[in-house]
Amino acid sequence: MSLIVVGSVAYDGVETPHGKVDRMLGGAATYIALAAAYFTPVKIVAVVGDDFAREDTDFLASRGIDLEGLERVPGGKSFFWAGKYSDDMNDRTTLRTDLNVFAGFDPKLPPSYRDEPYLLLGNIQPALQRSVRGQMPRVRLTGGDTMNYWIKDFRAELLETLEQWDFLLINDSEARQLSGEYNLRRAAATIMALGPRILVIKRGEYGAILFHGDCHFIAPGYLLEEVFDPTGAGDCFAGGFIGYLAGRGVTPSHGHIDIAELRRAVIYGSVMGSFCCEQFGVDRFRTLSREEIEARYQEFQACTAF
């Protein structure tokens, strides 16, 4: 039972107060897959150019990530994004966005992917997200991410897409924009009426809130001693969340889902997001062990119990 992850696999240039890297492995699907792969087998759907380095596919493959769905466009260049963070790292400025082969991304799932039960749709055009969902007739748990651009300019497509999702993971400002409500409790109620019965509102360093039915669960952010590079933290949250659920075999049944497992999944999301910030790009995942993940999960329990 694998998790299908769809989204960007890219190169990033990142500058933070701690340093600067001109070009390194990045992309939402990369971060999601790397985080999720600690919990469950992952199969990736993405597109790269022929500049995509062997060492990067090797790294992903070394984590057991299936790359059959990683399309390579001959003569094409991989998606490139560059950004610079503010001194407190709460804001970032995009310096460059070269969509390259990503501009023509039309995800086609290999037959070996289509019967899998778990699907995480990274932040891409809502119609493409919907097309992927349509290619997976036996999917049991579907969800994903979106962003301000799609909410504003592709609203109708996005709403049609969300109708088919079990869960949506977005940040607080996106939740407000999508719902038209400032208050997060009201925003959540409005969004859940659009389709997703499970909503996770991410709040950056402040953690996340899980909404399900009339219940909510507030998870704190991990208090890092040092944030090196927040790039990908939200995607790693998503990867930890869905990866944990897939690894445990959690699916909805007759409209019900195990809420205790959902809560644990949110904490694993926070755990994976926190590790992501500890080094540049995906570097933390080159050494991170499952034992470190469990230790941090327990630290979360110790820091929140009363």
Add this chain to the structure above:
Amino acid sequence: MSLIVVGSVAYDGVETPHGKVDRMLGGAATYIALAAAYFTPVKIVAVVGDDFAREDTDFLASRGIDLEGLERVPGGKSFFWAGKYSDDMNDRTTLRTDLNVFAGFDPKLPPSYRDEPYLLLGNIQPALQRSVRGQMPRVRLTGGDTMNYWIKDFRAELLETLEQWDFLLINDSEARQLSGEYNLRRAAATIMALGPRILVIKRGEYGAILFHGDCHFIAPGYLLEEVFDPTGAGDCFAGGFIGYLAGRGVTPSHGHIDIAELRRAVIYGSVMGSFCCEQFGVDRFRTLSREEIEARYQEFQACTAF
């Protein structure tokens, strides 16, 4: 065993997106005392003018708050503050500050106050906070609040004052300003080296973090359906925190304090801060019952357990 609360008792004019009140009971000591009085007997030290209304002293007295230390200056006017909140209520603009009798505030404790074990120093001039502490030779647990103005322009006095405190309650931007560290874990370590062995960093709607020794405890903010008026929420947090500890008889002993009780005190602080926002000014405390407080404490447990 009573709690001594020192600070402003005032009138406020407040405008929020939900309405406008030209003049109502306010002041840090008022909010602290009202919140704390649900847990422990409170004695207030403050100054008002002879414009201070009988109905307001009656209201405080009805909560068992001892007003012997409430000095009334004949011919004087009470401290008046007016402010207006932004649409999202995360920012406020001060429209007017008339210190009036508060400008000459020189707190003198009645003899009946001096042997009490608990002291909460609201946000006043650090030298005055120190003078009050000096009038309480048998105090067992001392702490309080401060603000950006004292941190910047009265730093030496503030540092001398903090040396004698067991706990400090400040918000995140003040913690950063006081410590010169952006990262809250580092900021906390720097501040605790100044004297207070217990530090609570308040994060507004995101809750608070308790630091003690090498441990920390992250408490979420309560997710209100509607924020009517956030005025006084931080003071009510302080009142709930110290009120709970005083009511339970918690004091440090040979440098040790019951950490489980401190954690519960932080949650009661969050609970009282959340109730404060539900109506204008102190109005919520006119009807709030101890049963509602316990129910919300349990709601906090239900929303955070995993």
